[in-house]
Amino acid sequence: MGIPVLEGSPDMKDAAQFWDGQAEKYAKQPIANEQAYNATLDRTRSYLTKDQRVLEVGCGTGTTALQLCDSVQEYVGSDISSGMIRIATEKAFAKGARNVDFETAGIGDIASTNTSFDAVLGFNLLHLLPRLGEDLRKIASVLKPGGLFISKTFCSLGPKAPLKWRLMKIALPVLQALGKAPFVQFQREAELKQRIAAQGFEILEARHFTTDVSVPFIVARKMA
Secondary structure (H helix, E strand, O other): OOOOOOOHHHHHHHHHHHHHHHHHHHHHHHOOOOHHHHHHHHHHHHHOOOOOOOEEEEEOOOHHHHHHHHOOOEEEEEEOOHHHHHHHHHHHHOOOOOOEEEOOOHHOOOOOOOEEEEEOOOOOHHHHHOHHHHHHHHHHHOOEEEEEEEEEOEEHHHHHHHHHHHHHHHHHHHHHHOOOOOOOOOOHHHHHHHHHHOEEEEEEEEEEOOOOOEEEEEEEOOOO
């Protein structure tokens, strides 16, 4: 597709550098919960069709893209990390995937091209976006009327969260100051749904494939 990579804001550059440094390690990590991951793939596939043009934002090293690309006509995977995209491209070449294209680009870069998609996917991403409302607006802008936004991302359980997650929230600012952790947004599922709906989406479903943390799988349709 050839998405132009814009200069971007300092915080985006910092995030890109962080994930570049994590790319090799990230690519080698096993899937934490294969049952939940496979359920996510299956449910996502149920919304995809062979005539669709699909965008995945924050695609990482392309694992999910290469699982789903056979279900659609054209699949574009984007990520701000060039290191992640390099690995994803190598994996696509090794698999012989011909209908998937990986691009180093942020959501704003894609929105600036006036390109439209039938569906936008964002997995394990929304809680990492400092300007979530703005990015959701940009996602809506690249979707055709009636297009789908499918996401699954971490949400806070507040005081009901397991102890390890509450301790992580306390330790996070220190880890971030040391460059050992990215930005993380702690919001409740209800807040996330409200933010998505505020950008002209109708929530079609919200479900969970795991019970130990709040990671809602949300499907939303852009209203005409």
